[in-house]
């Protein structure tokens with residue numbers, strides 16, 4: 001508790017040293033397979049944190065544990081000082097949004113509608129109001145549309161607002177997923193391989209987009225196989241191998257770590273994607 005003359009927000013706002021996200025000892029077992037093994041990780045306000053590792057290392061499973069898609073076998077996920085219940089909609093409401101390794105858009109909805117769907121978790125109009133289409137509903141719809149258009153401007157997709165999502169080129173579908181995730185006004189954005197399938201030019205643009213997202217006050221945790229992308233962007237990077245976090249640190253620390261070189265990086269870094277590490281299986285991700 002705080003003293004009576006402390007600022008009104010002091011009771012709920014975390015202290016400056018408290019991480020935004022604090023993952024403690026998360027383990028995920030599937031039968032005999034331990035996909036994530038006692039992984040702890042923090043993300044601070046304003047940080048961009050990388051998560052790398054070979055195919056099957058447990059990166060997506062770790063994201064699924066953070067977002068309530070999976071209930072971790074052990075461990076806790078604390079966001080802004082509160083332990084999150086493992087329910088996706090509650091995690092979104094708490095302020096964590098994500099994109100998927102397998103793009104998950106509504107293919108037959110427009111670009112604008114896809115972003116408005118992402119806004120849904122922030123809208124308070126009930127079903128009754130929607131059916132009656134009263135003034136509250138119309139106001140809320142107008143607000144939702146305006147905010148969605150703003151996010152399309154931000155991600156460079158405004159000119160395609162009326163296109164069907166399925167007609168967008170692959171790189172733009174990835175951007176649309178990011179716009180939709182931002183529509184829930186997150187404090188933390190989880191990106192699962194945001195540049196997979198992008199050409200080098202699109203990848204550089206995606207870097208700028210992630211920096212711009214951070215500059216809007218959203219922290220980012222990003223999984224990628226493109227090492228140049230990771231090391232250009234991230235304040236810290238954690239390496240998962242066979243479900244375990246083997247090292248975490250800045251570029252130098254990660255690149256020079258013997259275990260990382262042996263298990264993942266192999267030859268000295270050339271600054272491009274690591275060959276042979278593109279996703280091969282994409283089930284339930």
Ligand SMILES: Nc1ncnc2c1ncn2[C@@H]1O[C@H](COP(=O)(O)OP(=O)(O)OP(=O)(O)O)[C@@H](O)[C@H]1O
Nearest residue numbers: 030035054055056057058059060061062279280284
């Ligand atoms: N629902 C599930 N049931 C059983 N096993 C699973 C499930 N989800 C993931 N796994 C297994 O957990 C391990 C980690 O998979 P995961 O998809 O998290 O790896 P990843 O690091 O994201 O790999 P990639 O770089 O290829 O995307 C794999 O062996 C995978 O087969």
Ligand SMILES: [Mg+2]
Nearest residue numbers: 059060101285
């Ligand atoms: Mg994955």
